[in-house]
Amino acid sequence: DSGVTQTPKHLITATGQRVTLRCSPRSGDLSVYWYQQSLDQGLQFLIQYYNGEERAKGNILERFSAQQFPDLHSELNLSSLELGDSALYFCASDSPNNEQFFGPGTRLTVL
Amino acid sequence: AQTVTQSQPEMSVQEAETVTLSCTYDTSESNYYLFWYKQPPSRQMILVIRQEAYKQQNATENRFSVNFQKAAKSFSLKISDSQLGDTAMYFCAFIQGAQKLVFGQGTRLTINP
Numbered sequence: 001d002s003g004v005t006q007t008p009k010h011l012i013t014a015t016g017q018r019v020t021l022r023c024s025p026r027s028g029d030l031s032v033y034w035y036q037q038s039l040d041q042g043l044q045f046l047i048q049y050y051n052g053e054e055r056a057k058g059n060i061l062e063r064f065s066a067q068q069f070p071d072l073h074s075e076l077n078l079s080s081l082e083l084g085d086s087a088l089y090f091c092a093s094d095s096p097n098n099e100q101f102f103g104p105g106t107r108l109t110v111l
Numbered sequence: 112a113q114t115v116t117q118s119q120p121e122m123s124v125q126e127a128e129t130v131t132l133s134c135t136y137d138t139s140e141s142n143y144y145l146f147w148y149k150q151p152p153s154r155q156m157i158l159v160i161r162q163e164a165y166k167q168q169n170a171t172e173n174r175f176s177v178n179f180q181k182a183a184k185s186f187s188l189k190i191s192d193s194q195l196g197d198t199a200m201y202f203c204a205f206i207q208g209a210q211k212l213v214f215g216q217g218t219r220l221t222i223n224p
Contacts, residue, residue, distance in 0.1 A: 033211060033212070035212075042214040056211060088154060090156060092156075099161055
């Protein structure tokens with residue numbers, strides 16, 4: 001158990017819909033990173049938050065947005081969903097020595 | 112741009128054998144960190160081993176060790192006495208500072224009984 005939690009574990013929804021993925025970092029960690037893993041692909045960085053502020057952005061679609069709340073949990077919002085958005089979405093938090101610890105992921109299926 | 116390349120999409124060895132997974136990376140920076148992550152069928156991402164670029168000594172964690180060649184920008188993972196539970200996707204990853212991880216495409220490793 002990495003200490004990073006993600007909910008829900010699975011999401012099945014239809015094209016055009018909107019979903020929210022939730023992540024809580026390890027106790028004491030201030031950063032949250034979101035990654036997307038499509039089928040048989042490596043992980044692609046989406047966005048990073050640090051102590052409530054956006055710090056870095058990757059190839060995140062405009063239909064996707066995220067935020068980090070004062071209690072440091074983060075939410076990733078995916079809207080106008082397309083079939084190609086089906087993927088495993090991970091969040092991670094990092095220790096002071098740059099090790100990133102991953103949550104169990106949310107598997108999103110868009111039908 | 113920083114890139115990570117894993118040239119072996121799949122590997123298969125017998126239980127108890129030693130296997131080496133290859134990874135090369137590209138960066139112009141001198142301070143960075145390299146990692147190997149394991150992703151078993153459960154899809155959980157598990158940190159296996161970590162190497163700081165400024166350290167010449169290769170990292171070791173039990174049966175897992177790395178061969179870090181900074182000049183060649185090479186970072187291979189050696190698994191000794193392989194076990195069935197080592198069957199997984201293995202991802203090499205690079206990070207510079209408190210930033211995003213850049214991942215390779217992964218090597219699917221199968222340990223056969």
